[in-house]
Amino acid sequence: RIGTMRVEMAEAKARGDHRKAQEIREQIWVLNDQAAGQMGEGFERVVAKMDSTVPEKTPGKVELTDSEKRLRALNKKLQQIEKIKTAVKEGQNVESGQLQRLETETEVRDEITEIEKLLSTL
Secondary structure (H helix, E strand, O other), rough: HHHHHHHHHHHHHHHHHHHHHHHHHHHHHHHHHHHHOOOOOOOHHHHHHHHOOOOOOOOOOOOOOHHHHHHHHHHHHHHHHHHHHHHOOOOOOHHHHHHHHHOOOHHHHHHHHHHHHHHHHO
């Protein structure tokens, strides 16, 4: 859970939402204190806030962060680009929109690399 929270905190910082990043940071501190058996000042306030902001999890359903969702979408685009490239190599007719998508391959790959770096640091 803390790993997911760190990703959310990094995303909030990247968006410039420093208030949200601070809230998440406080929640991480509380969870770490809780794990260490220490209940610091303001513990109840932060826990109450956490309980009201954390959505109920559906059993068996994995919650993805915005970065993970974006990474999934980019990988899907990359798969589509690869299919289009294969079609072009095989001499199949492709639409102009598909050719335009081929032009975005470098940007898609760069963004995938950037997000993977962000996720690996957390």
